[in-house]
Amino acid sequence: MRYLKVHASVGMAGWFLLLVIGVSSRLIPMFLLSRKEKKAYLTAAYYLINTALLLFLTDGMLFQTSGGVFFYIALLAAGLACYLVFVVNCYQSAVRKKMDAGMKMTIIAISGIAAPFILLIIAVFFYHSTPASVIVAYGYSFFAGFITTLIMGQTFKTLPFIVWMHLNKPNTIAELQPKDLYEEQLVALQMYLYLPGFLLFLAGILLKNQWVMYPGCVLMTTASLMYCGHVFHIVNKLRK
Structure with a gap:
């Protein structure tokens, strides 16, 4: 161990x-x-x-x-x-x-680095034997709060540019710009769904309350499905 x-x-x-x-x-x-x-x-x-x-x-x-x-x-x-x-x-x-919604999610994710380390400090300084809920919250806040939020934000900064590069040919004027390949409102809605869901689920872990975790799970799942659909929508433009 x-x-x-x-x-x-x-x-x-x-x-x-x-x-x-x-x-x-x-x-x-x-x-x-x-x-x-x-x-x-x-x-x-x-x-x-x-x-x-x-x-x-x-x-x-x-x-x-x-x-x-x-x-x-x-x-x-x-x-x-x-x-x-x-x-x-x-x-x-x-x-x-x-900043657009993608960069806002990136900055929030970077600020969220503090969450797992606050939990780590609490576990080290305030508990002789660390409760399982704090350990789970530590790992969850790192992967779901920091890594996932960062990926969800940066996807819509990098992927549209990559697809745009494939759509354009040498010596031609681009009809679309990277910002035209995705929907800014959907990225913002994804952010407004995922972040409250993450906080609710984290609170449910720490409080050991499943009824707090359930709505958080629903919000995060909805945001994740929206994210996947949006990514497929962008990539699908390569087929046109």
Whole structure:
């Protein structure tokens, strides 16, 4: 079980988190048309997060102590703080201040990084034996709150552009632009359904109340079906 905990934590923070930070650090400035990027904060985030992961992995696999867990969390939190400063700076220097629904979901997802780590800190500092509900909420908030929200938002920033590139031929003037390939109102509605559903389901996990989880599940499922239908609608334009 100890090795499983190490594996899960390194997978979530080492694989998913670093992947998202790396990709978003290129996409966010590009979509916001940022005039300058303070890459020193991004560099600091890289070294802080990787140092925390390396120390945690070494401790968990070799020494199997828990004395340094507070230090590792502090390093990881400092790295995330540097990354968030980088994102805020990109927004402040952006030419395009007004964000569409896809970028709003992206920013909400990045802000939502805090949720799983707040739960982690609560589990470490306030419980001698962590309740199962807190552990489940920790994993759920990371994957459903951070990863899924980010994917749902960025899909409608990248996919229309990819389809648009395939639709256009050399030496021709494009009749459609990427923004014409998807429905902005549907992305906004998807956001307004998914986010309340996520919060309700998270509250149901923490309260151990299925009746709170049910409406959250319905809202998230509806948003997911809407997302899938919208994606197929965009891709289907390649057949025309």
